[in-house]
Amino acid sequence: MFDSKRVDIEKGDIIDAEIVDFGSNGEGVAKCGVYPIFVPFSVKGDVVRARITWTSKDYAFGEVVEVVQPSEHRVKPVCPYFEKCGGCDLQSVEHSFQLEMKRETVKRALKKVGGLDLDVPTPISLNEWEYRNKLALPFGKNKRSGRVYLGFFEKRSHSVVPMKWCALQGQWAADLIEDIGEWANENALSVYDEQTGRGYLRHAVARMLDTLTLTIVVNSSVQNIEKLALLTQKLDRHFSDYTVFVSNNTKNTNVIMGDNATLVYGEERPQDLGRYQAVVSPLSFLQVNNKVRDAIYDDVCEHIGTDFDGEIVELYSGVGLLTAQIALRLPKSKITAVEIVPSASENANALMRNLAIGNVTNVCADAATFVESIERDNTKRVLILDPPRKGCDERVLAVAKEAGFEKILYVSCNPQTLARDLKTLSSTYTIDYVQPYDMFPQTHHVETVILMTKN
């Protein structure tokens, strides 16, 4: 068993240790005295044999060699790619304990980063598997056979491991992976090689709503796709209605999509998005879990109230699904929705037109620039924030404090940046409500809704 007096841990050491806690990225934590050793894919309550892979004076990392005694929270992962693919990190943790880990992660972030000691309830959970409406997979090629496939990047490497299905997506994803693989092989299409910068196919990005939207990302500036007719022949076997886009990405970058997405097959049509039919273009953001998305939007609407008739500023508003829901509930309010991606802002404009909504202005701008135009007067205002993982720009937070909103509703996908931003806002606002949501089951990620009211 692990010797708690031992302080001379070195890379390559093999230790037996009890996993006594978990870290904010879902990894198990063993302790050598107070010295933490983070062990990905171990579960609180396990005793593991672990190899030390990295050390510093404050903490170390290890990898599981063997689970000597499994935790009561450990379950058998359903997916053969688990631990190899970067998609899930908690498949070996029973779901109820995943929720407890997420609850505790939010609570600890608020305390440690935000200095806020708040009660945090268990995340609301509505599904566990096959919840993702989006897939993004790189193309790979077997060096010996020359066979082309879709897969995932192997950990700490840029080689692509083939995959056939994903437990977070439905059967549609397995069908699509098969269709695209056959198309690429039968037409001898080349695969992008980041070392040489040569080769054609980079990624397949798909969104499945009531129909499929497929984007093939290619290392070419030609705005069409090679052998398109042959791709549609394959897709016709599994999909009755779909669109195909091509996105040109010739940059040597980790960013998947290029700056454009050109429709090359089918017709962009409004999709069933719970409350409404809406077009969501490939470059526009959409929450990946439809059910949880709708529950979060309902939650935000309820917290604004049923009779608010002042101004609502919604920053980071995407394609406007939440905006539309608020606008229809509160027809006397005046809403300004701010989104930086042009295609998302255009999708939002189309949605407001289709729903005959007259009390929304969509502004395509950087939130940090837009906030400078907010008046500092006595108008009744509510602020809605739903930023990307990096959280809100400092300028946004500064104006949020100066402008004196009645309420702020903050939807966050990153407890650490949420806590940082709340630390800034909490001198002017009181936090009345915290509710995590299990938007990303089987992964350590968690979404949180916060309501703040002006002191």
Ligand SMILES: C[S@@+](CC[C@H](N)C(=O)[O-])C[C@H]1O[C@@H](n2cnc3c(N)ncnc32)[C@H](O)[C@@H]1O
């Ligand atoms: C987490 S998403 C939320 C979108 C929307 N609220 C929803 O529920 O679908 C964040 C959105 O902020 C947009 N965004 C990112 N940086 C931005 C910025 N600096 N200014 C305005 N919008 C930004 C992204 O394009 C994305 O649509």
